[in-house]
Amino acid sequence: MSGVTEETPAAELERARESGRPVARLPRWERHLGWLYLVLLLGAVAWLAWFPRLANAYNVTLALTVLLVIALATSWNILSGFSGYTSFGHAGFFGIGSYVGALLIFYERTSWIPAVILAGFATALIALVIGYPTLRLRGPYFAITMLGLSELARIVVTAWDSLTLGGQGVYLPILRLEPPVTSGPLIDQLRNVVHNNQNYYAMLLLAVVAIVVSYAVGTSRFGLELLAIRDDELAARAMGIRTTRIKITAFALSSFFPGAAGAIYARHVGLIDPPSVFLVIWSIRAIATSILGGQGTILGPIIGAIVLTLVTEKVWETDPNLYQVFLGGLIVLVVLFIPGGILALLQDRGWLPRTRRI
């Protein structure tokens, strides 16, 4: 028997030790990331809350756009990033939400805050209904179906003009601004700035809620279930995961935010019509942002939203035509060279740990 080595588990293990392949160890501070995030989030919110006092109207609108894209991308990521079911439905939800919100205000059924919340719940409800048949479709079939349903929603809203005013669009009452209060008690100054920038603060709150929900999902068992579906749906079922139910829940959760964001957006721009809110670019923005930052992560969509929105704004300022070329080119480059996005790049370099808290 000389020359014959026995394969025992112990020998295997010994070889693994000797080969010294890297076994990732999480840094100690990883455990405290939740607290770090809380501090960062509170700091960012405090700064952003004060921001309208420091900035001009243009920059406040730019910040509102960043917050809007954070809400869109973060919520898109809840379904599509974690579970791998790429959805082109965000444009549809955004459009439906903006119409539900705008019409509730237009027909004076509710004041604007309940209108925004109802718009979110309306889109979540719609997602619940269409998720059941569509989430059985895999990969590109689901993506294409959602693209088609978004378009269908646009056509329905356009055609149903007795309710939606069709192609002429919905005008919303213009917000009456107060003269700025820059002296006196701080609370009066704050109330004044909040009143004059209602939509900005609403979007800030929505983005914060989206981030908190995304963190809760990403670090929970529910998030692990979604990741399992992304990695292998059959294996996930073999583990006893009720995949259909999980996917529909994520879909409904994910679609609340574009709905509510659409309603705030409608109020912000003051006029919406079907071509402007059911624009496929809303889906593409959410997707491109998540891909750039890092799909299936918590921070990725946030980082992507800040980077992509600010950079594209700069390019747009320089040359409005070049901007689309730039956006398209950037997506191609990211997908080709850093398919995991900015976060994966940092993780590959070892600058960030591989953990679901990132």
Added chain:
Amino acid sequence: MAADGAQAQSVQTQSAAAPPANGAPLLELRDVDASYGKVQILHAASLAIHPGEVVSIIGPNGAGKSTVLKAVMGILRPTTGQILFDGQSITGLRPDQIVRRGIGYVPQGRIVFRDMTVAENLEMGAFTIADKGRVRPLMDRVFTVFPRLGERRTQRAGTMSGGEQQMLAMGRVLMSEPRVVLMDEPSLGLAPRFIELVFEKIGELKEAGMTLLLVEQNAAKSLSISDRGYVLELGRNRFTGSGPDLLADDRVRRLYLGG
């Protein structure tokens, strides 16, 4: 023909049902038909696994071996026939309900959750365990069976070798404390030394009293560690018998074991 006759007592063609070991079977398929769309794969497939047994299903490609496992797991719904677990019908139940009853499933192709760590994969395996306090001891037990997994608990599963991933898939199924484990082609596509290791581990699980149903291309190897085997052909039972008897049977050897 003389040789066939000699074997005929122990290896039966499937016209006569084969009553194997004593007692009630833990898992039983009775005349199960199953189809993918309009293509019928299983034609009255029947088999039984008793507690503590290792049973192999062998047969050529397209015989419906994997389909049997998918039908048991509720991934594919049988069109007719009955599947019984512990004397109760589980026909038509959802996969999660079947896992909760105590049936573990290792899908083909060493499917692990690639982006998750080894420890997270094992946690997913314990998905149906309600008492989360049990997860830790269960994981420790898996690490004693598969020491390599313990070494690599924070490594991403997708970065491990094929053999290690198969070990993980096998360890993961144990996390749900199954009463019977179905394994689909556990040795498929592995390096020879890992094939040895896989069968060694299956042997260890058997020693520990685990009930196992194996589907294997590697028929000779699989039968040699099995108490009994079933040979499927085009979705029908063809032969059945004890592992050694099937291995020794000329017809089975000629058709499925390569001489």
